[in-house]
Amino acid sequence: xxxxxxxxxxxxxxxxxxxxxxxxxxVTKLASxxxxxxxxxxxxxxxxxxxxxDKALQLIKENCRKRDQMIAPVSPMGGNADSYVPYPVExxxxxxxxxxxxxxxxxxx
Ligand code: 2BA
Numbered sequence: 001x002x003x004x005x006x007x008x009x010x011x012x013x014x015x016x017x018x019x020x021x022x023x024x025x026x027v028t029k030l031a032s033x034x035x036x037x038x039x040x041x042x043x044x045x046x047x048x049x050x051x052x053x054d055k056a057l058q059l060i061k062e063n064c065r066k067r068d069q070m071i072a073p074v075s076p077m078g079g080n081a082d083s084y085v086p087y088p089v090e091x092x093x094x095x096x097x098x099x100x101x102x103x104x105x106x107x108x109x
Contacts, residue, residue, distance in 0.1 A: 001103040002053050004046040004060075007032065008096045012064040013042035019059050020046065037071060037093070047106060057098065064096040 008016060013029065020027045025046050032043040046056055071089045 001106055002048060002050055003101045003103050004044070004048065004053065004056055005099040005101065006044045006046070006060050006064075006096050007034075007094075007098075008042050008044065008060070008064045009067065009093060010040055010042050011067075012096075013044075016044065016060065016063045019063055020044070020056070023055065023059060025052070025056055025059075034093075037069065037091070047103060053100060060096045060098060064094070066092055066095045069093050 017027060017029055025048055028045045030043040030045065032041050033039065034041050044060075048056055068090050069092075071091060073086050073088060
């Protein structure tokens with residue numbers, strides 16, 4: 001068994017949740033925040049048999065798309081200028097960032 005952890009954009013999350021459940025994957029959807037943009041994204045955790053990992057990856061790939069996002073300059077409050085970017089920067093935000101972990105044990109009580 002594997003645990004798939006997928007960080008996706010909020011805009012793709014409803015569609016992805018729907019398609020995963022339609023394909024009978026057990027899914028938990030968590031509200032999360034990206035460390036770099038400090039804006040909301042969605043993290044899915046999906047526990048599934050090894051043989052179904054490729055299908056889950058295919059559905060994630062097909063339903064999550066890359067988008068460009070601008071980071072507006074934010075004035076450093078509190079005097080910490082370490083993370084200050086003085087001009088707008090465009091970054092390409094994935095599609096999906098996916099981790100696949102082995103599951104040692106799985107219990108449901
Ligand atoms: P964020 O951390 O908000 O990052 C959003 C996008 O900003 C990233 O897209 C990347 O294009 C850019 N970015 C991130 N760190 C950067 C840096 N130090 N310098 C320049 N650009 C940077 P993605 O790579 O597609 O990541 C989308 C989201 O996936 C991330 O949101 C984060 O929530 C998650 N993620 C990405 N890599 C991860 C990792 N190694 N571990 C845990 N979560 C990760």
